[in-house]
Amino acid sequence: MQNSPTSSQRTIVVKLGGAADVSHAAALQDVARLRSAGDSVVVVHGGSAEADRLGEDVGHPARRLTSPSGHESRHTDPRTLELFVMATALVNRRMVGSLQAAGINALGLSGLDGALLRGRRKGALRTVENGRVRVVRDDWSGRIESANGMLCGTLLAAGLTPVIAPLAMTAEGEPLNVDGDRAAAAVAGAIGADELIFLTGANGLYRAFPDPDSRIARAHGGEFEELLGFAQGRMKRKVIASREAIDAGVGRVAIATAAGASPIAAALAGDGTIIEREMATEVSR
Amino acid sequence: MQNSPTSSQRTIVVKLGGAADVSHAAALQDVARLRSAGDSVVVVHGGSAEADRLGEDVGHPARRLTSPSGHESRHTDPRTLELFVMATALVNRRMVGSLQAAGINALGLSGLDGALLRGRRKGALRTVENGRVRVVRDDWSGRIESANGMLCGTLLAAGLTPVIAPLAMTAEGEPLNVDGDRAAAAVAGAIGADELIFLTGANGLYRAFPDPDSRIARAHGGEFEELLGFAQGRMKRKVIASREAIDAGVGRVAIATAAGASPIAAALAGDGTIIEREMATEVSR
Numbered sequence: 001m002q003n004s005p006t007s008s009q010r011t012i013v014v015k016l017g018g019a020a021d022v023s024h025a026a027a028l029q030d031v032a033r034l035r036s037a038g039d040s041v042v043v044v045h046g047g048s049a050e051a052d053r054l055g056e057d058v059g060h061p062a063r064r065l066t067s068p069s070g071h072e073s074r075h076t077d078p079r080t081l082e083l084f085v086m087a088t089a090l091v092n093r094r095m096v097g098s099l100q101a102a103g104i105n106a107l108g109l110s111g112l113d114g115a116l117l118r119g120r121r122k123g124a125l126r127t128v129e130n131g132r133v134r135v136v137r138d139d140w141s142g143r144i145e146s147a148n149g150m151l152c153g154t155l156l157a158a159g160l161t162p163v164i165a166p167l168a169m170t171a172e173g174e175p176l177n178v179d180g181d182r183a184a185a186a187v188a189g190a191i192g193a194d195e196l197i198f199l200t201g202a203n204g205l206y207r208a209f210p211d212p213d214s215r216i217a218r219a220h221g222g223e224f225e226e227l228l229g230f231a232q233g234r235m236k237r238k239v240i241a242s243r244e245a246i247d248a249g250v251g252r253v254a255i256a257t258a259a260g261a262s263p264i265a266a267a268l269a270g271d272g273t274i275i276e277r278e279m280a281t282e283v284s285r
Numbered sequence: 286m287q288n289s290p291t292s293s294q295r296t297i298v299v300k301l302g303g304a305a306d307v308s309h310a311a312a313l314q315d316v317a318r319l320r321s322a323g324d325s326v327v328v329v330h331g332g333s334a335e336a337d338r339l340g341e342d343v344g345h346p347a348r349r350l351t352s353p354s355g356h357e358s359r360h361t362d363p364r365t366l367e368l369f370v371m372a373t374a375l376v377n378r379r380m381v382g383s384l385q386a387a388g389i390n391a392l393g394l395s396g397l398d399g400a401l402l403r404g405r406r407k408g409a410l411r412t413v414e415n416g417r418v419r420v421v422r423d424d425w426s427g428r429i430e431s432a433n434g435m436l437c438g439t440l441l442a443a444g445l446t447p448v449i450a451p452l453a454m455t456a457e458g459e460p461l462n463v464d465g466d467r468a469a470a471a472v473a474g475a476i477g478a479d480e481l482i483f484l485t486g487a488n489g490l491y492r493a494f495p496d497p498d499s500r501i502a503r504a505h506g507g508e509f510e511e512l513l514g515f516a517q518g519r520m521k522r523k524v525i526a527s528r529e530a531i532d533a534g535v536g537r538v539a540i541a542t543a544a545g546a547s548p549i550a551a552a553l554a555g556d557g558t559i560i561e562r563e564m565a566t567e568v569s570r
Contacts, residue, residue, distance in 0.1 A: 054371070057343040082375060086339070089374030090367060093452070093460055096397045101458030107398040112381045114392040114445055151443075158439050160399055167378070173386030175378055 011040045011156075012195045013250075014264055015184035016095075023258070027199055028095060030264035031161070032102035040156045042191065043106075043163045044184035045095060047088035048074070054087045055080065065127040065136060072233075073125075073141060076177040081140040084177050085110075088165040095163050107160045110167040111144075112175055114151040117183060119144045119168030119176045142176030144168050144183060149190030156191075181241035189248025196245045196253045197267045198238050203257035204273030205230055205239065217270075220279040221246045227275070246277050296325045296441075297480045298535075299549055300469035301380075308543070312484055313380060315549035316446070317387035325441045327476065328391075328448045329469035330380060332373035333359070339372045340365065350412040350421060357518075358410075358426060361462040366425040369462050370395075373450040380448050391446045396429075396453040397460055399436040402468060404429045404453030404461045427461030429453050429468060434475030441476075466526035474533025481530045481538045482552045483523050488542035489558030490515055490524065502555075505564040506531045512560070531562050 012034060016024045024045075031041050051074070055061045060083065063075040076084060092108040099106035111117025119142040124135050145168075155162050164187060166180035181198060188196040207214040209232045219227055224243045231239045235255075242253040256272025257263060266272070297319060301309050309330075316326050336359070340346045345368065348360040361369060377393040384391035396402025404427040409420050430453075440447050449472060451465035466483060473481040492499040494517045504512055509528045516524045520540075527538040541557025542548060551557070 054343075058339075059342075085378050086371035086375050089378070090371050093370050093374070093395060093397055097454065097458035097460060099458070100397060100400055100454060101456075105399055107394070109392070110378060112378055112385060112391075112393070114390055115385055154439075154443050158436075169382065169385060171386075173382035173384070175382060 009038050009040075010194045011042075011191060012197065012264075012268075013042045013044060013184055013188040013191070013193045015181055015196070015198045016043060016045045017180075017198075017200050017258060024095065025098070026261055027258060027263050028098045029102065030262050032099060032104045034264065035104050035161055041161055042152060042156070042187055042193070043095060043161065044166070044180055044187060045088075045091055045163065046166060046180040047084065047091045050087035050091050051080075051084045054083045058083065065125055065139075068126055068128055068133055071236075074177060075136065076140040077138045078140065081175060081177060085167060085175050088167060092163055092165045099161060099163070104161050105159055106163050107155060108163045108165065110165040110175070111178065111183070112167060112169040112173070114148060115169060116148045116151055116164065117144050117168040117178065117186065118146045118148075118171075119178055120170060121176060140174070140176055142168055142170070142178055144178055144186045147183075147186040147190035149187075149192070152187060152191045179237055179241070181237050182244060185241040185245035185248070185250075188245045188250045192249055193245075194251045195268065196242070196250050197264060198241070198253070198255045199258035199263050199267070200235075200238065200255065201258065202235065203259075203271065204255045205235060209235070216273050219273065219275045221275065221277045222279065242275050246275065250277070252276050294323050294325075295479045296327075296476060297482065297549075297553075298327045298329065298469055298473040298476070298478045300466055300481070300483045301328060301330045302465075302483075302485050302543060309380065310383070311546055312543060312548050313383045314387065315547050317384060317389045319549065320389050320446055326446055327437060327441070327472055327478070328380060328446065329451070329465055329472060330373075330376055330448065331451060331465040332369065332376045335372035335376050336365075336369045339368045343368065350410055350424075353411055353413055353418060356521075359462060360421060361425040362423045363425065366460060366462060370452060370460055373452060377448055377450045384446060384448070389446050390444055391448050392440060393448045393450070395450040395460070396463065396468070397458070399433060400454060401433045401436055401449065402429050402453040402463065402471065403431045403433075403456075404463055405455060406461060425459070425461055427453055427455070427463055429463055429471045432468075432471040432475035434472075434477070437472060437476045464522055464526070466522050467529060470526040470530035470533070470535075473530045473535045477534055478530075479536045480553065481527070481535050482549060483526070483538070483540045484543035484548050484552070485520075485523065485540065486543070487520070488556065489540045490520060494520075501558050504558065504560045506560065506562045507564065527560050531560065535562070537561050
């Protein structure tokens with residue numbers, strides 16, 4: 001598989017983060033340019049900031065769970081799930097509207113639509129509160145079990161640009177809050193994407209976070225354990241998602257900054273942390 | 286065009302109302318049965334009740350505008366538009382989930398997705414308050430200008446059942462709150478539907494509302510002025526939407542009750558008010 005930044009007709013999955021301080025305007029302009037140049041693009045987004053805001057607005061603020069291993073997640077009780085469904089839909093419709101305004105025929109989906117993402121509830125979650133472990137049972141977050149690559153293929157073949165909200169669907173047709181990074185990885189794997197790009201607050205993975213001079217510029221699929229050792233906080237999930245994507249056959253993963261005038265073009269040109277499936281000949285770590 | 290209740294391979298558009306007291310469970314089971322039997326079905330829904338509830342929840346309750354001619358509408362200021370986008374998305378995802386759980390491969394859309402419904406803002410609205418006419422300029426409701434029948438056709442051909450939320454898109458990619466009945470009519474016209482069914486609180490149009498014995502069982506496309514004269518309140522819009530559908534080439538429109546175990550099957554079998562394009566041979570008014 002060839003992954004030259006200048007080749008056309010690539011299939012590119014872009015994950016746009018859900019943090020409050022990340023603007024997507026420049027990235028969406030990049031999506032429009034790539035699409036106009038003939039690449040197929042799928043956008044996957046988050047919704048944390050909008051969900052937090054809506055939770056505050058309705059007097060049901062987000063609560064975070066911390067697993068015994070230190071992993072943080074949103075406590076998705078039934079009301080929070082409703083709010084998450086609504087907030088991610090607002091983000092989705094805004095992105096679709098921005099792309100449409102740029103002349104790109106975007107179509108928004110969640111994992112329920114066309115059974116795009118099937119998942120299962122995590123079930124009982126162990127959480128640490130005030131130093132004690134407690135079990136949470138009313139949580140509607142889940143893990144993705146499969147992505148419907150054929151549906152994405154049908155939409156892309158029809159000239160549409162799918163924009164995907166991070167919900168999966170249970171066997172009973174219920175929505176689940178799923179991690180957007182892993183949703184992007186599942187979709188990228190299912191459609192055999194050439195490139196998966198995570199746009200985020202940092203410009204890739206740093207050996208010594210937050211020192212930008214310690215950025216890891218290149219890595220390959222044999223180095224994930226080492227990469228995970230460097231990852232802090234939410235970056236851990238991006239590394240895990242990157243591994244899932246590479247394992248599923250994606251050619252190249254970039255973790256790069258959402259800042260800048262052309263963040264996707266910059267990532268395609270090699271900015272951020274680039275993880276290639278096979279060890280590249282010009283390894284430049 | 287033949288419209289026998291027992292013929293298969295029909296294309297049917299069903300509008301499910303957004304009022305608080307209407308349950309959609311039975312209708313969605315009917316959709317699943319029709320789809321399994323080989324008919325193509327498109328669902329269009331409302332969201333008034335959910336939008337009202339969300340407005341109350343966030344402390345921005347819905348305000349109604351009354352036009353000088355007595356027409357009521359939701360004052361869709363920018364915040365109300367956001368709430369409407371979110372609330373209709375929640376309704377949409379729930380319906381998609383219910384259909385998926387029944388084995389039907391539903392896919393949710395709003396008018397923004399794939400530019401399904403293009404519209405334009407109504408602009409300045411004249412409203413009557415305390416007997417005085419006032420002009421409202423910050424309203425984001427709109428009129429539908431076109432429906433993308435090709436997109437619906439592509440989705441139906443792929444075995445998907447589109448479920449459509451009542452938003453249209455401006456030329457600038459902004460969402461607009463549009464009337465769900467007229468959205469259903471626009472979609473039905475664009476795809477050349479055989480049947481358009483409005484499920485609602487009353488079992489059709491009554492000569493002397495609310496006397497159910499005064500129900501108009503049959504009418505045809507030449508009688509719309511007379512029908513409009515009988516319509517009260519929100520029923521007026523269903524009659525206008527029916528006329529738009531018939532004018533756009535839809536074979537038959539039913540306005541029928543959402544109550545009952547099989548409301549769509551009942552409407553297809555002739556319950557409610559049936560409006561046919563041409564005068565039928567067995568007119569039974």
